[in-house]
Every structure is written in C-alpha cells, then in structure tokens.
Amino acid sequence: MPKSGSLSRSCNSPSVRVSSSPSQSPYPLSQQSLRRLSLCSQIASHSSPIVLPEKRTKKLKASSRRGEAPVTDDQPDKSKRDEHRIDIGEGDEKSDLLGYVVYSGKLILDKRKNVPTNANPDDVEQNSASDIANQDAVVAKLTSKALVWGSHVLLLDDVVSVSYNVGVRHFIVHSYPLKKGSYGLSCFIKPKRSRKDFYFEASSVEEAVQWLAGFADQQCSINCLPQPLVSSRKQGSSELFPIDTPPELLFRCKNPPQMLVILNPRSGHGRSSKVFHGIAEPILKLAGFELEVVKTTSAGHAKKLASTVDISTCPDGIICVGGDGIINEVLNGLLSRDNQKEGISIPIGIIPAGSDNSLVWTVLGVRDPVSAAISIVKGGLTATDVFAVEWVQTGLIHFGMTCTYYGFASDVLELSEKYQKRFGPLRYFVAGFQKFLCLPKYNYEVQYLPVAKEDQGGKNSADREVVDMSDLYTDIMRRSNTDGIPRASSLSSIDSIMTPSRMSGGEMDTFGTTHASTEPSEYVRGLDPKSKRQSSGRSNLTAEPEVIHPQLPHSTLNWPRTRTKSRTDKGWSGLTAAHDPSQCSWGNAAINDREDISSTLSDPGPIWDAEPKWDTEANWDVENPIELPGPSDDVESRINKEVVPRFKDKWIVTKGPFLGILVCNHACRTVQSSQVVAPRAEHDDNTMDMLLVHGSGRLRLMRFFLLLQMGKHLSLPYVEYVKVKSVKIKARKHTHNGCGIDGELFPLKGQVVSSLLPEQCRLIGRFPGHHI
Ligand SMILES: Nc1ncnc2c1ncn2[C@@H]1O[C@H](COP(=O)(O)OP(=O)(O)OP(=O)(O)O)[C@@H](O)[C@H]1O
Incomplete structure (x- = not known):
C-alpha cells in the first residue's frame, strides 16, 4: 500500500457481500471482485413480471420516479417466492415498471424513525417485539426493481445495503431516496438524496432470511451481523461473517x-x-x-x-x-x-x-x-475510451479521458491558476472574462483523419471497420513523464469561458492530403507496424515486448471495447523511449519559443510579448471551406503489399486562425449549465469528436458561448464538428502555445498527435437505468 500521504484505514466489519445467483457457490476473491462489479447487469431469471392494474399503473409510474410512492395493491397475498404474476391489460410496457417479483410476504414496518444502525440489536429486538406487536402487517413484494409494501415503493437503485442480525426476524434497509423540495419550490430546488433506514419485521426468522436472500439476489449488499445473543468475542476474528449464518446467505457471501x-x-x-x-x-x-x-x-x-x-x-x-x-x-x-x-x-x-x-x-x-x-x-x-496525446518531437505522451483543447480555452486554463485560491470554481469565469477582454489571435495547423461515414454508426455499428489504433502505439508507447510541468488548472466548464466570432479569412488555408506532414513519427502516419519495420529496417526498435500478464487474479487482460470491433491484442504496452522531461517544462517551452506573442491586458504573458494582439473586428461573412481531397494517385501508386497505409481515409489539413480547437472523448457535459460541448460524442465509440471554432475576434467568441448555453453552437457557420480518428495540431507563429488535457496544462511545442488507445479503461458504476 502507499506509504506516503496521510493514511487511514476504514473497515466496516463484519459484513458480507452477497453474490447474485443462489445456485452458485462462493467464488474465489478475485472472481468475486469482478463479479461484484459487473453483476448489476444481471436480473433474476426465475421470476415473472409484475403486471399492475391499468388504473394504478400511471400513479405508480409517477410515484416510482419520486422514489417512494403510493401503490394500491395491498390485497392479501400468499407468501411465496417467485413465479408471481398479477394480471392486467397492457402487459409489456407496464410490466417493466417494477420488474419481476423476487419474493413476497407480509412485513411490519416499524414506523419509529431513525433506527440507529449501531444500536444493540438485542435491545432493538426486544423493544421491537412489544412495539410492533400492535402494528398491522402489510403485503410486501420485493421485485427486481423495488421493494413495495403497503402504499410505498422503494427503488432498489436507492438501497445501499440491508443489515441483518443472524437469528432474528427483523432487518434494516438502508437507503438514500431522492427527496423533493416542498411543493411550490420543487421546480427550483433540485431533489436531494438523504438517508432513510426502514426497519422491517418479518413473520418468522425463516422468512426474514428469505427476504434477505431476495435482496442479495438483486445485488444489494447485506451486512450480516452476529446473533444478538452471541457476543462479538465468540465470533472468530478471522471469520468474515457470523457463525450460524443461514446457508441461504452463507453461500452467497463474499468478501467486502x-x-x-x-x-x-x-x-x-x-x-x-x-x-x-x-x-x-x-x-x-x-x-x-x-x-x-x-x-x-x-x-x-x-x-x-x-x-x-x-x-x-x-x-x-x-x-x-x-x-x-x-x-x-x-x-x-x-x-x-x-x-x-x-x-x-x-x-x-x-x-x-x-x-x-x-x-x-x-x-x-x-x-x-x-x-x-x-x-x-x-x-x-x-468501459471508456482513453486518448493519448503525443508530442512528436519529444515522444512525450499524456493520456486523457475527457478533452484536449487549444486556443482560448487553454489560455483561460492557464490564467485561472492564478485565481484558484481566491475564486475556487469561479476562477474559470473570472479568467475567461479577463482573457475575453484581451483576446489574442490563435493560429494553428490542424490535420485530422475523419471517421468515414460508414463508420459513424454509433452504438449499432459494432461491426464496422475501425482503424486499429494499437498499430499507432505498438512501438511508441512511452511513459508520460509530466513531472516538472506545472499544472495550471482544470478544464472546468468550457461554456463558462468562451465566446464566438467569425472567421476573419486571412491565411485560412484548407486542403486535403493523404499524407501526414513529414514531422510526426511513423506510427502517426498509420502505417502497419510490420510494414513499417520492413520498409524502414527498424526491426529492433519495433520489436513488440512480450506482454506480461497481470498478477491480479481477477483482472481482465483483454478488456474488450464495448462498441467497436474487437481487436487483437497488439501488445501496446511496450514502453520505450525516455525523454528529457525538462524539454517539456512550461518554463522552458516559453523561453524557447520567442515567437509567442500572445498578449493580454491583465495577463501580460511572457516578457517579450510587448504588443497587444487582440482582435478588433470580426469578419462574419468569410466561409471556411474544407475541401475534401480526392484520392492521391501518387500515394496509392506507391502502395504495395508490404507497405500498406492503415488509413485508407484521407488526412484533412486546415490552417488559419482558430478561437478554439476541442477534441472531445465524450459529450463533455458541463456541471454549470448541463449543456454538452460535443453532442454527438460517445465515451466508448472509438472516435473523438473535434470542434473547430474557426476565426478570431471577441464577437465570434461570445456568439459561440451564448449558443453553447442553448445547445445550438454547432449551428454556427464557423463551427466545424468532425468525428475523427486522429488529430495532429501545431501552433503557428504568434500563437500562445498552451494545450489543456483534462484540466492539466501543457506547452504545445511542435506538433502533437491525439489518438485513441486500443484498450478502454473501466469506470466503476453505470449510467442510471443501465443497471439492469
Ligand atoms: N495536495 C495537493 N496539493 C496541490 N495540488 C494537488 C494536490 N493533489 C493534487 N493536486 C493537483 O491538483 C490538480 C487538480 O485537482 P482536481 O482536479 O482534483 O481539483 P480541482 O481543481 O478542484 O477540480 P477541477 O480540476 O475539476 O477544477 C491535480 O491535477 C493535481 O495535479
């Protein structure tokens, strides 16, 4: 474990996690871990859907959205597990509302609020016996989506865990349902989650265990605690769950x-x-x-x-x-x-x-x-795509999952660092406003490889042909040594920073080519690595290292892409070149780049940057035609069987002033406005979405940001939106050379190339509603 930093260990013991399927025996730890993280997609297969009476369904639908709501089905019901179907008319659509019945029976809800979770279970049991004796039991059902009792629905998505003391009839459901604001204000106040514990009493110990098993089958954590009368001393210290744990729970137990x-x-x-x-x-x-x-x-x-x-x-x-x-x-x-x-x-x-x-x-x-x-x-x-940005000259590589940005946004990122302490999250707004007032001109040369139309099938085009990016990285994956590069700040909300204007024409120069520039390394050109070796005779350099399989017993070595065509393991883990980190330091970059003349009033920038370069006028009418090139005979005639360009597509080159260049890996939703920067981007589609905000000038920038707030920024004629496989960007003369990657700031010295890795990383959790 890490040695540095303040370290504390928190453990909630004894507790057990429960597996999903009653028919499976406990897995070894590693498998359990994996299973725990991937089980939520499973649903109980042994039950049939609840179909609610038509009249009541609407009520339920609305109420279930609130997390807790009245249901009207409180007819007496036989306690029984599975195969429970309530018949109504419009089956399919509405049967999905609460999923499948997992268990049903009678429960008594102890209405005493705030049952302390750490209370002595023995006391609780004794007290509850007398308190609950007079309360009526209600029919309750545990479905694959909710616990329904009396007139209440508690969504399982809101249930964190269930605590149970072995050998008693009661159990506590710990939940965090959404709590809406009071009536008139509910439109303005966002619903918040707050903890709510429900204390239930089953008819018998056996039934309590069945309820628990049902929760366990729905991937709810079970905190299995010792019998109230068994002192914790009698519990073996090495045991993860209490002795006497009923077999129904025991065989589903797994380590925390x-x-x-x-x-x-x-x-x-x-x-x-x-x-x-x-x-x-x-x-x-x-x-x-x-x-x-x-x-x-x-x-x-x-x-x-x-x-x-x-x-x-x-x-x-x-x-x-x-x-x-x-x-x-x-x-x-x-x-x-x-x-x-x-x-x-x-x-x-x-x-x-x-x-x-x-x-x-x-x-x-x-x-x-x-x-x-x-x-x-x-x-x-x-699963989420990961992009790599490589500095062609130095071989430095930095990885990201969100967005790479150049131009105004990266300048704001840099400037906002100054305000971190004073303004906190507001620093981007302050820096953005300041930068806006003294907006410099940004000039870039952008080369990009667009995704072919037939590849843009989104979620349904899993079998489309995709460029195997592993080829790009087979022999160039190097350690990203960013130590020493001062970090400025994070991306924050791009929409709270930038504003649009129209391309001022000038030196805008757009053309297409099948060649990348001669500057980037060979892999960037998309040559097949084997061919590359044959053609360049660099077989030593390109020898793929043996892939050492991880020691993790549970790790999935060949984590597949979720949407893209499956790819072979290219052993992209080979790390080779070291580089001089000092070359990448921000300070050095600035010192070496004397041509950087970006200037602001409040942010004077480098000392040599004497002249203000902000724009005064925007040219609203100049279009920025991007001419897609035809096939280049020259290049294609050179292709032989040994040297086959991996990208049959054409690289597009466009040069000129840009207010911003954003290369997004996902839609980039902004916390402040909930608008998305790249509406068509998906986090796992094996493509990046590039926004080119052409031109210069404050008016244009402001227009861009105003429309971004309304989600209409793509309609601007000077905003180009392209799905790309790879992008190369180079700052031209007189351009402040910053590059932001997921909130980290780097100098844009020479050319950088962004491409996706062949493997995806894994974020824990699922988008709401994707659990089942
Ligand atoms: N203890 C620390 N002291 C100073 N900087 C730190 C420390 N720990 C991490 N950092 C740096 O702070 C950077 C920003 O961290 P993080 O993104 O978590 O916070 P934030 O700035 O509040 O959020 P955001 O980036 O979304 O604006 C990290 O990239 C890291 O380089």
Whole structure:
C-alpha cells in the first residue's frame, strides 16, 4: 500500500457481500471482485413480471420516479417466492415498471424513525417485539426493481445495503431516496438524496432470511451481523461473517470490496475531505467497503500512487476524490505502470468533489457525491475510451479521458491558476472574462483523419471497420513523464469561458492530403507496424515486448471495447523511449519559443510579448471551406503489399486562425449549465469528436458561448464538428502555445498527435437505468 500521504484505514466489519445467483457457490476473491462489479447487469431469471392494474399503473409510474410512492395493491397475498404474476391489460410496457417479483410476504414496518444502525440489536429486538406487536402487517413484494409494501415503493437503485442480525426476524434497509423540495419550490430546488433506514419485521426468522436472500439476489449488499445473543468475542476474528449464518446467505457471501481512495484535499476549494468523510465514506462503509484512504500532498502524488500501488491491496479498484484533474493523474499513473494492461484494467471509481467533474457527470450521469457513492456501491463497470496525446518531437505522451483543447480555452486554463485560491470554481469565469477582454489571435495547423461515414454508426455499428489504433502505439508507447510541468488548472466548464466570432479569412488555408506532414513519427502516419519495420529496417526498435500478464487474479487482460470491433491484442504496452522531461517544462517551452506573442491586458504573458494582439473586428461573412481531397494517385501508386497505409481515409489539413480547437472523448457535459460541448460524442465509440471554432475576434467568441448555453453552437457557420480518428495540431507563429488535457496544462511545442488507445479503461458504476 502507499506509504506516503496521510493514511487511514476504514473497515466496516463484519459484513458480507452477497453474490447474485443462489445456485452458485462462493467464488474465489478475485472472481468475486469482478463479479461484484459487473453483476448489476444481471436480473433474476426465475421470476415473472409484475403486471399492475391499468388504473394504478400511471400513479405508480409517477410515484416510482419520486422514489417512494403510493401503490394500491395491498390485497392479501400468499407468501411465496417467485413465479408471481398479477394480471392486467397492457402487459409489456407496464410490466417493466417494477420488474419481476423476487419474493413476497407480509412485513411490519416499524414506523419509529431513525433506527440507529449501531444500536444493540438485542435491545432493538426486544423493544421491537412489544412495539410492533400492535402494528398491522402489510403485503410486501420485493421485485427486481423495488421493494413495495403497503402504499410505498422503494427503488432498489436507492438501497445501499440491508443489515441483518443472524437469528432474528427483523432487518434494516438502508437507503438514500431522492427527496423533493416542498411543493411550490420543487421546480427550483433540485431533489436531494438523504438517508432513510426502514426497519422491517418479518413473520418468522425463516422468512426474514428469505427476504434477505431476495435482496442479495438483486445485488444489494447485506451486512450480516452476529446473533444478538452471541457476543462479538465468540465470533472468530478471522471469520468474515457470523457463525450460524443461514446457508441461504452463507453461500452467497463474499468478501467486502477493498479499494484505495486517492483524495485531493485541495479539490473543490478544499472541501473534498469533508465531502468524502461526511458524505461518501459513510455510504461506502454501509455497504461494507474496506477503504484505504490516502490524501495527496502535492501535484503528481496521485500519479505516483497509481503507478506504484500494490494492486493486491486494492483488488476492487481505485476511487478518486476530487475533480477531473485527479482522475487524469490516476489514469496516467496506471498507464505508466510496468504492465500497462494491468494498469488500464484497474477499475476507477469517482467521487466528484472538484470544481469540475465532467467525466463522471457525462459518462455516469452523476454529479453529487451521494449518487456517485451509491453508483460505486451498485457496481457495474463502464468501459471508456482513453486518448493519448503525443508530442512528436519529444515522444512525450499524456493520456486523457475527457478533452484536449487549444486556443482560448487553454489560455483561460492557464490564467485561472492564478485565481484558484481566491475564486475556487469561479476562477474559470473570472479568467475567461479577463482573457475575453484581451483576446489574442490563435493560429494553428490542424490535420485530422475523419471517421468515414460508414463508420459513424454509433452504438449499432459494432461491426464496422475501425482503424486499429494499437498499430499507432505498438512501438511508441512511452511513459508520460509530466513531472516538472506545472499544472495550471482544470478544464472546468468550457461554456463558462468562451465566446464566438467569425472567421476573419486571412491565411485560412484548407486542403486535403493523404499524407501526414513529414514531422510526426511513423506510427502517426498509420502505417502497419510490420510494414513499417520492413520498409524502414527498424526491426529492433519495433520489436513488440512480450506482454506480461497481470498478477491480479481477477483482472481482465483483454478488456474488450464495448462498441467497436474487437481487436487483437497488439501488445501496446511496450514502453520505450525516455525523454528529457525538462524539454517539456512550461518554463522552458516559453523561453524557447520567442515567437509567442500572445498578449493580454491583465495577463501580460511572457516578457517579450510587448504588443497587444487582440482582435478588433470580426469578419462574419468569410466561409471556411474544407475541401475534401480526392484520392492521391501518387500515394496509392506507391502502395504495395508490404507497405500498406492503415488509413485508407484521407488526412484533412486546415490552417488559419482558430478561437478554439476541442477534441472531445465524450459529450463533455458541463456541471454549470448541463449543456454538452460535443453532442454527438460517445465515451466508448472509438472516435473523438473535434470542434473547430474557426476565426478570431471577441464577437465570434461570445456568439459561440451564448449558443453553447442553448445547445445550438454547432449551428454556427464557423463551427466545424468532425468525428475523427486522429488529430495532429501545431501552433503557428504568434500563437500562445498552451494545450489543456483534462484540466492539466501543457506547452504545445511542435506538433502533437491525439489518438485513441486500443484498450478502454473501466469506470466503476453505470449510467442510471443501465443497471439492469
Ligand atoms: N495536495 C495537493 N496539493 C496541490 N495540488 C494537488 C494536490 N493533489 C493534487 N493536486 C493537483 O491538483 C490538480 C487538480 O485537482 P482536481 O482536479 O482534483 O481539483 P480541482 O481543481 O478542484 O477540480 P477541477 O480540476 O475539476 O477544477 C491535480 O491535477 C493535481 O495535479
């Protein structure tokens, strides 16, 4: 385990996790871990759908959205497990409402509120016997989606765990349902989750165990506690669950998930520790998680931890607490491990506590720490593409999952660092406004490889032909050594920074070519690595290293892409070149690049940058035609069987002024406005979505941002939106050379190439509604 940083261990013991299928025996730890994380897609197959009476269904539908709502089916019902069908008219659509009946019977709800979860179960049992004696039992049903009793529905998505003392009739359901604001204000106040424990009494101990088994089958964590009368001393210390645990529960038991938590205490204006310990950790502990918490002490610490941690100590993954920046560090740390395949297979959980958490909000649909913790508890894995940005000259590579950006956005990123302490999350707005007032001109040369139309099938085009990006990285995967590169700040909401204008024509120069520029390394040109070797005679350099399989017993070595065509294992983990990190330091880059003349009023920039370069006028009418090139005879005639370009597509080259260039890996939802920057982007479609905001000028920039707030920015004539496989970008003269990657700032020195890795990483959790 990591040695540095403040370290604490939190363990909720004794507790057990429960597997999904009654027919399976306990798995070894490793398999359990994997299963726990992927089980949520399973549904009980032994039950039939509940079909509710037509009249009542609408009521239920609306109420179930609220998390708890009246149901009218309270007729007496025989207690029985499975095969329970209530007949109504419009079957299929409505039967989906509450899923399948898993167990039904009678339950008494102890209406005493706030049953203390740490109360002596013995006392609770004795008290409850007398308290509950007079209460009426109601018919209750546990379905694959909810627990329904009397007139209430509790969605299983809101259930964190169920506590049960062996040998008693009662159990406690711990949940975090959404709580709506009071009536008139509910339109304005976002619903919040708050903890609610429901104390149920079953008719008998046997029935209680059946209820528990039912919850277990629906992937709810079960905290199995010792019998009230058995003192904890009698419990073997090595035992993970109580003696006398009923077989129904015992054979489903598995070890509590073990995870490493990497927490950036500076995130979210210093509130991340409070967010984690006060909100997320109690939920994770309620579900029996064993957590090793490490607080980072400096920038780069998280990367180091992720690159060196002994994975056997956190076999179920790493949880990042902070903003997008800390996740990026962890990703880069994992990918700089000796065994990259092992690294990328380690699941990453996210508790959003930073200024901006675009990744978890866009990909997993959660933006508050409670929902994020519940999402981790519920498990499941979401495969997500990872892009690599390579600096062609130095060989430096930095990985990301969200977005790469150049131009205005990267300048704001740089400037916002100054305001981190003073303004917290507002720093992007302040920096954006300041930069807007003294907007420089940005000039780039962009080359990109568009995705062929037939490849743009989205989710349904799994069998489309895709470029095997592993070829691009077969022999160039190098460690990204970013130590020493000062970090500026994170992407935050792009929509709170930029504004549009119209291309001013000028030196806009757009043409197409089948060649990449001669500058990038060979792999960038998409040559087949084998052919490359034959043609260049660099067989030594390109020899693929033997793939060392990870030691993790549970790790999935060949994590498949979810949507793209399956690819062969290309052994892309080969790391070769080292480079001089000093070459990449921001300071050095600035010193070496004397042609950088970006200038602002408030942000004077480099000392040699004397002249203000902001625009005064925008040319609204100049179009920016991108001419798609025809096939180049020259190139194609050179193709022979040995040297076959991997990309039959054509590289498009466009040069000129750009207010911004954004290369997005997912839609990039912004926390502030909930608008998306790249509406057609998917996090797992093996393509990146590039936005080129052509031209220069404040008016154009402002227009872009105004329309972004309304989700209409793509309609602007100077905004080009292309799905790409690979992008090469080079800053031209007089352009401030910053490059933002997931909130980290780098110097754009020479040309950089962005492409996707052949393997995807795995985020813990699923988008709401994707659990089943
Ligand atoms: N203890 C620390 N002290 C200073 N910087 C740190 C520390 N730990 C991490 N960092 C740096 O802070 C950067 C930003 O972290 P993070 O993204 O979690 O926070 P944030 O800035 O609040 O959120 P966002 O990036 O979404 O705006 C990380 O990339 C990392 O380099």
